[in-house]
Amino acid sequence: MGAVWLAHDRLLDRDVAIKQVLTTEGLDEAEANEIRERILHEGRVAAKLSHDHAIAVYDVVLEAGEPWLVMEHLPxxxxxxxxxxxxxxxxxxxxxxxxxxxxxxxxxxxxxxxxxxxxxxxxxxxxxxxxxxxxxxxxxxxxxxxxxxxxxxxxxxxxxxxxxxxxxxxxxxxxxxxxxxxxxxxxxxxxxxxxxxxxxxxxxxxxxxxxxxxxxxxxxxxxxxxxxxxxxxxxxxxxxxxxxxxxxxxxxxxxxxxxxxxxxxxxxxxxxxxxxxxxxxxxAGLRSPHSAPLPRPYRAPAGATAGTPPRRFNAQPAQASNAPLAIAVGLLIGLIIIIAVIVAMI
The missing domain is CATH 1.10.510.10 (Transferase(Phosphotransferase) domain 1)
Known part of the structure; x- marks a missing residue:
């Protein structure tokens, strides 16, 4: 439909991208009008949308009867x-x-x-x-x-x-x-x-x-x-x-x-x-300006069905940190039992 040029908006002091209709010279009037209308239509439709993840359309300019679409420039x-x-x-x-x-x-x-x-x-x-x-x-x-x-x-x-x-x-x-x-x-x-x-x-x-x-x-x-x-x-x-x-x-x-x-x-x-x-x-490879860590991806456990809700799992069982205390208690109980048996024999 056209060529896209990098231009500078001197009034607002910003770079913009401008879509130029390739010349309509040599086309009959109906075809030329159809191409012009496409550019104007693109501007009208895109101008309804304002979103961080969509290229913004700023203006449509008519120069010598031809429309130029003025858009956000994104290198x-x-x-x-x-x-x-x-x-x-x-x-x-x-x-x-x-x-x-x-x-x-x-x-x-x-x-x-x-x-x-x-x-x-x-x-x-x-x-x-x-x-x-x-x-x-x-x-x-x-x-x-x-x-x-x-x-x-x-x-x-x-x-x-x-x-x-x-x-x-x-x-x-x-x-x-x-x-x-x-x-x-x-x-x-x-x-x-x-x-x-x-x-x-x-x-x-x-x-x-x-x-x-x-x-x-x-x-x-x-x-x-x-x-x-x-x-x-x-x-x-x-x-x-x-x-x-x-x-x-x-x-x-x-x-x-x-x-x-x-x-x-x-x-x-x-x-x-x-x-x-x-x-x-x-x-490439530098820290992103928004370098907060990404949320940890979910991974379904082995054997989970497609409908199983995602869950996070810790690498170690939650009770692992209490293992030393459990061992000490077990040894103490064993010692008490041995002493009780010896006293009974006496």
């Missing part, structure tokens, strides 16, 4: 590029990205916005500066707001094939439940190193697998496995809401009530450092 790399570097991301880091972006999407859904194109390339992670490690959702270019009119004909598929929900792959209109599936597929890709329908250069084959809900069973998703499968239920009505998905991610990885320790805070490893893939040059 970053997207998750798709990160996966090209490291193949898979650690479970604990995916859980943080998942909870944070799910919170932004839950807010978007609450104001009637359906993103419709959630994928690793649309999740940015700041790679320098004071907020290095901060994850943000971007690109609302094909989003729809509540009450939006659309001239898309029935049967047109909207989105990226590798992350399509079954109902969208079959030609239905995307809904909030569709976003939940696409986000689950995105988290799956971060953990497994490939999308849930596999890697295939044949787009039609990918769409066919999506329509049939032919998900490759996850093998590396650990404590997030059940949450991902819930988010990627073939039937939309069986999926959680985005807010419920956020809470399931937090509970599975960190325990209930841990949202304030994860949301609104840059990513960090379990020991509080900046993930190497998320930072440029010397920032």
């Amino acid at each position: 970053s790399r997207n998750v798709a590029r990160a996966l090209a570097l490291v193949e898979r991301l650690p479970e604990i880091e995916v859980a943080q990205i998942g909870a944070q972006v799910a919170d932004a999407l839950a807010t978007a859904h609450a104001v009637g916005i359906v993103h419709r194109d959630i994928k690793p390339g649309n999740i940015l992670v700041a790679d320098r500066g004071d907020i290095v490690g901060m994850a943000k959702l971007s690109d609302f270019g094909i989003s729809r707001g509540a009450g939006d009119l659309t001239d898309e004909p029935d049967g047109v598929i909207t989105g990226t094939p590798a992350y399509l929900p079954p109902e969208v792959a079959r030609g239905m209109k995307p809904t909030e439940a569709s976003d939940v599936f696409s986000f689950g597929a995105t988290l799956y890709t971060m953990l497994e190193g490939q999308p849930p329908f596999g890697l295939d250069e044949d787009t039609d084959e990918t769409v066919r697998r999506a329509a049939m809900a032919q998900i490759i069973p996850p093998e590396r998703s650990g404590v997030l496995t059940q949450t991902l499968l819930h988010m990627m239920e073939p039937a939309p009505q069986r999926r959680p809401t985005m807010a419920e998905a956020r809470d399931e991610i937090l509970t599975a990885a960190f325990g209930p009530g841990t949202g304030p320790q994860i949301i609104g805070i840059p990513l960090r490893t379990e020991d509080g450092t900046i993930p190497a893939w998320a930072a440029r040059n010397s920032a």
Whole structure:
């Protein structure tokens, strides 16, 4: 749709990103107007959302009849590029990205916005500066707001094939439940190193697998496995809401009530450092500006069923510290018995 430029707002003295529509010269008036309207639509939709984990849209400027979208500038790399570097991301880091972006999407859904194109390339992670490690959702270019009119004909598929929900792959209109599936597929890709329908250069084959809900069973998703499968239920009505998905991610990885320790805070490893893939040059491995330790992940005990509530276990039995006293008492009782036997014999 256009090129994105780094610019400086001289009035407010801040860097911004500006999306420029590539020239509409040579297009007929109807096509040119459609492209201009897309940019204006993206601005209108994204401006309804204000969230720490979503790229902010500041303004739409008309210059010589062409719209320029003025947005928050986040020096970053997207998750798709990160996966090209490291193949898979650690479970604990995916859980943080998942909870944070799910919170932004839950807010978007609450104001009637359906993103419709959630994928690793649309999740940015700041790679320098004071907020290095901060994850943000971007690109609302094909989003729809509540009450939006659309001239898309029935049967047109909207989105990226590798992350399509079954109902969208079959030609239905995307809904909030569709976003939940696409986000689950995105988290799956971060953990497994490939999308849930596999890697295939044949787009039609990918769409066919999506329509049939032919998900490759996850093998590396650990404590997030059940949450991902819930988010990627073939039937939309069986999926959680985005807010419920956020809470399931937090509970599975960190325990209930841990949202304030994860949301609104840059990513960090379990020991509080900046993930190497998320930072440029010397920032990698340094202590995060928000280096409070992460909540200890839950691990179910051996033999626990999927429905067993998570519990923490101490490394040693609670009564271990009283062992010396118990031994001393036992010796004393034994000595008393011996003395009693000797006295009886006399």
